[in-house]
Amino acid sequence: MTGSIMQRVRQQVQAxxxxxxxxxxxxxxxxxxxxxxxxxxxxxxxxxxLKRYAKGQYYRPTPSRFGALQPSAAAVLRTLTAAEGSVSAYPVGTALYNQLGLTTQVPAE
Incomplete structure (x- = not known):
């Protein structure tokens, strides 16, 4: 039974x-x-x-030329703030302007 759970989890992770x-x-x-x-x-x-991000949180690393990448800030924000299918927080200020390519400033936090 454990093998079948392992196979099912592996298939779900690959999705x-x-x-x-x-x-x-x-x-x-x-x-x-x-x-x-x-x-x-x-x-x-x-x-x-998988790589462990925090307790009970994992991610499939994105391969790059410089090694495995961490999850994006948007993915972390979605996971932490999603409540019953709706997002309750979103990026604002300099971080948002940087994502949109309107500025090259990097926010301090």
């Missing part, structure tokens, strides 16, 4: 875009197999398929 954060809630499994899902994510992290 996510590289650089997007995923949590236990993003994986469609029954609550009884929470421990097995956590163990499967840990194994995938050890294999290098």
């Amino acid at each position: 996510f875009e590289p650089g997007e954060l995923l949590t236990y809630a993003d994986l469609s499994t029954d609550p009884a197999s929470f421990g097995a899902v956590a163990a499967a994510l840990s194994r995938l992290s050890r294999e290098g398929v």
